[in-house]
Amino acid sequence: GAVVSQHPSWVICKSGTSVKIECRSLDFQATTMFWYRQFPKQSLMLMATSNEGSKATYEQGVEKDKFLINHASLTLSTLTVTSAHPEDSSFYICSARDWGVRREQYFGPGTRLTVT
Amino acid sequence: TQLLEQSPQFLSIQEGENLTVYCNSSSVFSSLQWYRQEPGEGPVLLVTVVTGGEVKKLKRLTFQFGDARKDSSLHITAAQPGDTGLYLCAGGNQGGKLIFGQGTELSVKP
Numbered sequence: 001g002a003v004v005s006q007h008p009s010w011v012i013c014k015s016g017t018s019v020k021i022e023c024r025s026l027d028f029q030a031t032t033m034f035w036y037r038q039f040p041k042q043s044l045m046l047m048a049t050s051n052e053g054s055k056a057t058y059e060q061g062v063e064k065d066k067f068l069i070n071h072a073s074l075t076l077s078t079l080t081v082t083s084a085h086p087e088d089s090s091f092y093i094c095s096a097r098d099w100g101v102r103r104e105q106y107f108g109p110g111t112r113l114t115v116t
Numbered sequence: 117t118q119l120l121e122q123s124p125q126f127l128s129i130q131e132g133e134n135l136t137v138y139c140n141s142s143s144v145f146s147s148l149q150w151y152r153q154e155p156g157e158g159p160v161l162l163v164t165v166v167t168g169g170e171v172k173k174l175k176r177l178t179f180q181f182g183d184a185r186k187d188s189s190l191h192i193t194a195a196q197p198g199d200t201g202l203y204l205c206a207g208g209n210q211g212g213k214l215i216f217g218q219g220t221e222l223s224v225k226p
Contacts, residue, residue, distance in 0.1 A: 107158035
């Protein structure tokens with residue numbers, strides 16, 4: 001299957017700082033990427049849809065000023081958690097949609113964010 | 117709002133037993149995906165079903181998409197400890213957005 005990478009795989013930051021998470025599609029172009037949040041033992045919650053060259057679409061209840069998404073190229077989307085608080089600690093997962101031959105959605109390995 | 121109800125949420129069985137996981141919705145989906153996720157990793161796609169009534173088999177796993185494309189099931193035959201993990205169903209719409217069920221935490225004991 002296609003490969004999606006995330007960086008970093010884990011990060012610890014202090015309250016009030018900002019953290020950037022990268023999501024890359026390594027062997028296909030992804031005009032659409034998605035960002036999810038997952039709490040322990042729970043399912044994935046869609047946060048936003050990232051479209052290359054345009055503004056992200058956020059799900060209801062997700063603060064767009066807190067979770068900044070940028071999709072500047074066909075292979076890279078970034079999620080920046082601004083002014084992080086301990087309640088932002090979570091597992092963040094991105095996925096990339098391959099609209100080509102495979103037409104599947106592939107997930108990255110996730111980023112564990114801990115805010116102290 | 118599209119919702120997917122997945123059940124059971126927890127399942128603990130002995131090696132060799134069979135099990136079925138269900139995903140139900142009142143909404144029609146253009147596709148239904150099943151994923152398996154290990155702790156600390158991203159979900160890995162197992163199968164995609166797109167046609168109502170479709171049945172796909174992956175070794176001991178059988179996936180079915182309901183005729184009306186509103187529900188799906190995953191059946192595992194003769195479960196093994198290696199099947200342990202979180203199983204997720206996700207319904208897809210035309211825009212590519214996935215709606216996930218609550219997940220099923222499966223534990224297969226030797």
